[in-house]
Amino acid sequence: MAKYKIVHYINNFFSGAGGEEAAGMRPEVHEGAMGPGLALLEAFGEDYEIAATVVCGDNYFGENLEDATAELLSMIEPFKPDLFIAGPAFNAGRYGVACGTICKAVEKELGIPVLTGMYEENPGVDMFRKDLIVIKTKNSAAGMRKAVPVFKNLGEKLVKGEEILGPDIEGYLERGIRVNYFAEKRGSERAIELLVKKCRGEECPTEYPMPKFDRVEPTAPVTDMAHTKIAIVTSGGIVPQGNPDHIESSSATKYGIYSIAGMERMDKKDFMTVHGGYDRAFVTEDPNLVIPLDVLREMEKEGVIGELADYFITTTGTGTATGNAKAFGEDFVGKLKEDGIGAVILTST
Amino acid sequence: MKLELGKIYIRDVQFAEKTYVKDGTLYVCKEEIEKLVLEDERLTGARVELARPGESVRISPVKDVIEPRVKVEGNGAVFPGVIGKVGQVGEGRTHALVGATVITCGKIVGFQEGVIDMSGPTAKYTPFSQTNNVCVVIEPADGLETHDYEAAGRMAGLKTAVYVAEAAKNLVPDEIVTYETKPLLEQIAQYPDLPKIGYVHMLQSQGLLHDTYYYGVDAKKFIPTIMYPTEIMDGAIVSGNCVAPCDKVTTYHHLNNPVIEDLYQHHGKDLNFVGVILTNENVFLADKERHSDMVAKLAKYLGLDGLLITEEGYGNPDTDLMMNCKKVTQAGVKVVIITDEFPGRDGKSYSLADAVPEADTMVSCGQGNLIVHFPPMDKLIGTMDYVESQIGGYAGCMNEDGSFDAELQIIIASTIANGFNKLAARTY
Amino acid sequence: MVTNNVRCLEKWEGKLQIDYNEEWAYLDVLLAARDYIHRGYFLLTHPLAGSVKPNQTPFKSIILSEESLEGAEDFRDLTLIEESIEAYHKFMGNRPLPEWSEKSVEDFRTIDLSLMEGVMANPIMNRR
Numbered sequence: 018m019a020k021y022k023i024v025h026y027i028n029n030f031f032s033g034a035g036g037e038e039a040a041g042m043r044p045e046v047h048e049g050a051m052g053p054g055l056a057l058l059e060a061f062g063e064d065y066e067i068a069a070t071v072v073c074g075d076n077y078f079g080e081n082l083e084d085a086t087a088e089l090l091s092m093i094e095p096f097k098p099d100l101f102i103a104g105p106a107f108n109a110g111r112y113g114v115a116c117g118t119i120c121k122a123v124e125k126e127l128g129i130p131v132l133t134g135m136y137e138e139n140p141g142v143d144m145f146r147k148d149l150i151v152i153k154t155k156n157s158a159a160g161m162r163k164a165v166p167v168f169k170n171l172g173e174k175l176v177k178g179e180e181i182l183g184p185d186i187e188g189y190l191e192r193g194i195r196v197n198y199f200a201e202k203r204g205s206e207r208a209i210e211l212l213v214k215k216c217r218g219e220e221c222p223t224e225y226p227m228p229k230f231d232r233v234e235p236t237a238p239v240t241d242m243a244h245t246k247i248a249i250v251t252s253g254g255i256v257p258q259g260n261p262d263h264i265e266s267s268s269a270t271k272y273g274i275y276s277i278a279g280m281e282r283m284d285k286k287d288f289m290t291v292h293g294g295y296d297r298a299f300v301t302e303d304p305n306l307v308i309p310l311d312v313l314r315e316m317e318k319e320g321v322i323g324e325l326a327d328y329f330i331t332t333t334g335t336g337t338a339t340g341n342a343k344a345f346g347e348d349f350v351g352k353l354k355e356d357g358i359g360a361v362i363l364t365s366t
Numbered sequence: 367m368k369l370e371l372g373k374i375y376i377r378d379v380q381f382a383e384k385t386y387v388k389d390g391t392l393y394v395c396k397e398e399i400e401k402l403v404l405e406d407e408r409l410t411g412a413r414v415e416l417a418r419p420g421e422s423v424r425i426s427p428v429k430d431v432i433e434p435r436v437k438v439e440g441n442g443a444v445f446p447g448v449i450g451k452v453g454q455v456g457e458g459r460t461h462a463l464v465g466a467t468v469i470t471c472g473k474i475v476g477f478q479e480g481v482i483d484m485s486g487p488t489a490k491y492t493p494f495s496q497t498n499n500v501c502v503v504i505e506p507a508d509g510l511e512t513h514d515y516e517a518a519g520r521m522a523g524l525k526t527a528v529y530v531a532e533a534a535k536n537l538v539p540d541e542i543v544t545y546e547t548k549p550l551l552e553q554i555a556q557y558p559d560l561p562k563i564g565y566v567h568m569l570q571s572q573g574l575l576h577d578t579y580y581y582g583v584d585a586k587k588f589i590p591t592i593m594y595p596t597e598i599m600d601g602a603i604v605s606g607n608c609v610a611p612c613d614k615v616t617t618y619h620h621l622n623n624p625v626i627e628d629l630y631q632h633h634g635k636d637l638n639f640v641g642v643i644l645t646n647e648n649v650f651l652a653d654k655e656r657h658s659d660m661v662a663k664l665a666k667y668l669g670l671d672g673l674l675i676t677e678e679g680y681g682n683p684d685t686d687l688m689m690n691c692k693k694v695t696q697a698g699v700k701v702v703i704i705t706d707e708f709p710g711r712d713g714k715s716y717s718l719a720d721a722v723p724e725a726d727t728m729v730s731c732g733q734g735n736l737i738v739h740f741p742p743m744d745k746l747i748g749t750m751d752y753v754e755s756q757i758g759g760y761a762g763c764m765n766e767d768g769s770f771d772a773e774l775q776i777i778i779a780s781t782i783a784n785g786f787n788k789l790a791a792r793t794y
Numbered sequence: 795m796v797t798n799n800v801r802c803l804e805k806w807e808g809k810l811q812i813d814y815n816e817e818w819a820y821l822d823v824l825l826a827a828r829d830y831i832h833r834g835y836f837l838l839t840h841p842l843a844g845s846v847k848p849n850q851t852p853f854k855s856i857i858l859s860e861e862s863l864e865g866a867e868d869f870r871d872l873t874l875i876e877e878s879i880e881a882y883h884k885f886m887g888n889r890p891l892p893e894w895s896e897k898s899v900e901d902f903r904t905i906d907l908s909l910m911e912g913v914m915a916n917p918i919m920n921r922r
Contacts, residue, residue, distance in 0.1 A: 181794075183792070183794050184793075191794070192714075192793075192794055193714060193793060194709075194713040194714055194794045195707055195709040195713040195714075195717060195730075195791040195792070196733075196791060196792060197732045197733055197736055197774075197790070197791050198789075198791070198792060199490075199788045199789055199790070200789075200790040201788070203624060203628075203786060203788050204704050204729045204730070204731050204784070204785025204786070204787065204788070204790065205624035205625045205674075205704065205784065205785030205786065206624075206628045206631075206785070207785070207790075208625070208674050208703075208704045209563075209625070209629060209637070209674065209702075211727055211729065212563065212637075212672045212673075212674055212700065212702040212727075213561065213636050213637055213672075215672060215700045215702060215727055216563075216637075216671050216700050217561075221727050223726055223727045224729050224730040224790060225707065225717060225730050225793075226726075227721045227722070227723060227725050227726065227728075228721055512908070513908070570845075572843055572844060572845060572909065573908065573911075573912030573913065576844070576845065586912070609845050610845065610847070649840050649843035649844075649909070649912075649913055650838060650839055650840075650913070650916060650918050651836075651838060651839070651840060651863075651870075651871075651874075652838070652863040652864045652918055653916075653918070654840070655864040655866060656864065679845040680842075680845055680847070681840075681842030681843075681844075681845050681847070681878075682840040682842045682843045682844070682845055685840055708884075708885075709884075710884045710885075710887065710888050711888045711889070715884040716880070719842055719877055719878065719881045720873075720874070720877055754892070755892065755894070760889050760892065
């Protein structure tokens with residue numbers, strides 16, 4: 018019997034090419050298994066083979082999402098795999114986003130089952146959990162040993178078209194898909210039991226969690242815009258040409274503060290966007306679409322706003338962990354206060 | 367109020383020269399029912415057919431399902447203000463033909479009526495595959511206006527149920543269950559150490575084909591009020607609506623409200639069931655705000671520690687559900703809500719049309735977007751002409767052999783949002 | 795009233811300010827209502843009133859007012875309309891609106907009209 022074929026995706030680090038210094042490497046294809054693939058190969062046993070391993074640098078992938086995906090697809094396709102595995106990415110954010118992106122593309126374009134694995138706080142999880150089966154791993158490569166049998170079980174089930182059970186049973190991260198089942202007791206009885214517990218102050222787990230309400234109470238409106246100094250803060254990924262501080266195109270770990278002193282509008286010769294989450298064509302042509310400097314300068318002249326700060330603060334929103342985003346804000350709010358900024362305009366994409 | 371419910375268990379249904387019950391079999395006189403239904407000149411056709419559990423029978427499009435009940439002792443008559451004279455019900459003794467129902471079906475505008483399969487893979491989703499059903503297939507007079515037709519259909523079902531239930535009047539019940547709720551202060555004093563629990567029963571009341579009646583009063587025209595739980599068992603609430611079939615609260619489900627039934631089971635053990643607050647699901651936001659304020663006020667006024675809330679329908683009612691939940695919680699009363707879900711065909715979207723953080727304890731009655739297959743059946747009661755346009759059906763869903771595919775939504779009471787069924791949804 | 799139901803227009807033209815467009819799909823009515831809310835109007839009726847799901851009926855009518863009849867929380871109406879738009883996309887993504895026969899289309903006009911007749915009969919409408 019012919020063996021089932023697997024193609025495996027890993028990043029620069031796990032291929033042994035190196036860490037940050039190799040993160041710019043372009044896609045490569047290697048016959049057979051390498052790195053973490055060796056452990057997978059052993060676990061899957063003799064009915065399976067890892068036909069090829071495709072490798073790409075995390076930065077290259079992040080900065081060239083579409084090109085990298087297309088290049089990788091063209092490398093994977095000739096092997097006619099039965100299963101595609103990416104990672105696991107553990108807690109590496111850019112790697113997680115790359116694994117999710119390539120898995121989704123392979124599933125869509127090649128129509129074969131795909132699997133990846135991540136630590137639950139990896140930003141790639143929230144981006145892809147609804148689309149993919151993401152196996153739950155520890156936060157570092159030390160968790161590989163435990164993850165391998167889960168990859169094997171789920172991989173086999175996917176290849177053979179067997180039913181995938183619930184996340185806790187199978188060991189993947191909850192996908193947010195609502196599936197029917199027949200409970201032991203009817204709904205009214207379960208509700209009454211929960212209510213009795215709730216009245217006693219005991220734990221009463223809901224059967225359907227409401228969406229998260231991470232809302233910030235709005236502050237009082239600005240009463241006198243004509244005498245207020247305004248700053249622009251964006252998650253739209255606008256940076257000076259050349260991206261001097263290397264802000265990531267997704268899963269940002271930093272933000273930048275850049276001058277607009279003396280400028281009447283955002284000139285495409287001076288600014289670009291590195292954001293990996295939307296079609297950049299229009300903004301590349303006209304960065305004012307994300308940083309509306311042209312309009313704000315007019316308002317400044319007309320006296321609608323008091324003054325515009327001579328810089329803007331920027332990062333990339335896509336895939337960026339909420340924790341990071343929060344930390345950025347806490348970090349730069351001090352500067353805004355020091356500079357006498359009375360209000361900020363937040364632009365997204 | 368104290369009500370004895372005398373249950374006469376029905377295990378089979380047959381046609382006969384007259385209507386009576388013998389040895390667990392309900393015998394019905396077809397001609398008498400047809401004559402009764404045709405007394406209403408708005409209807410020009412009435413045909414009675416029988417459907418029993420396990421038979422290869424499909425019933426569609428179903429309007430209402432009613433359990434035959436008759437008042438034996440005590441004030442009033444079943445369905446007060448609609449069939450019976452207006453008068454207080456909920457006390458004395460009532461007999462029920464448990465395991466039998468009257469089902470109305472036939473053409474209607476609105477396409478919000480559903481399907482019941484008596485056997486096969488979809489039978490498990492509806493409670494009425496387990497009952498012996500007397501089906502009345504009605505035909506409207508030519509050009510009959512929609513509301514009139516709805517009203518005529520509703521009356522045909524209720525009249526038939528009352529007619530059939532007469533057979534139970536002089537029988538000795540197989541089982542008698544006693545339900546009692548005392549006046550508020552006495553009730554609280556009876557179990558002073560148990561949490562005082564209430565139930566907010568939200569009645570569908572959006573208008574046209576979405577109405578519910580309490581003692582004959584259109585629910586969209588009342589303000590929230592307090593009801594003894596036993597009143598509902600005598601038919602104080604009648605369904606007059608055709609929302610999505612899956613979460614339709616039929617008159618049967620009002621008579622057999624599962625929250626009330628189960629609260630009585632717990633009464634005196636781990637809780638003190640104090641009473642029911644009735645409210646509605648109007649389309650005006652002002653009504654919603656006012657009535658949810660009143661629900662919270664009544665909950666507080668009754669001194670409740672906790673309450674359950676159920677809704678009927680999707681969309682508009684979700685807002686009432688959330689407003690009620692929020693305001694009652696803010697009044698310091700613990701809440702558990704019961705509802706069904708519509709997360710889209712892939713199950714990935716948010717299940718409700720509204721949300722508040724206070725809705726932190728919810729029980730699921732399953733998701734209605736799941737596609738299920740309906741194999742061909744030997745016999746059809748009603749018509750399949752509308753299947754493609756009924757909620758849950760779609761163009762091309764019907765096959766030559768009489769089989770079809772449709773969303774679970776099309777099955778009567780499959781995800782009914784009051785916890786009657788065991789169906790639930792969980793997250794994968 | 796924002797509506798795409800000609801029978802609502804016929805019935806209440808001159809009595810209500812009616813924003814009617816025959817070309818509007820269900821979604822366009824929701825969007826038009828959303829735009830009114832952004833301009834300071836308040837919802838009088840729930841955007842999903844009727845519980846006929848958005849992929850079932852082509853017709854929608856919503857009544858708004860320049861004055862709020864109740865002390866609603868800020869953003870209530872905006873949240874409601876956005877949730878309704880989201881629900882619309884969910885159901886349409888599930889299964890688009892069928893190609894109804896003219897007979898069925900007329901039935902859906904009737905349903906929408908009757909729902910609005912119920913609404914117009916509410917004493918709340920006299921308060922404006």
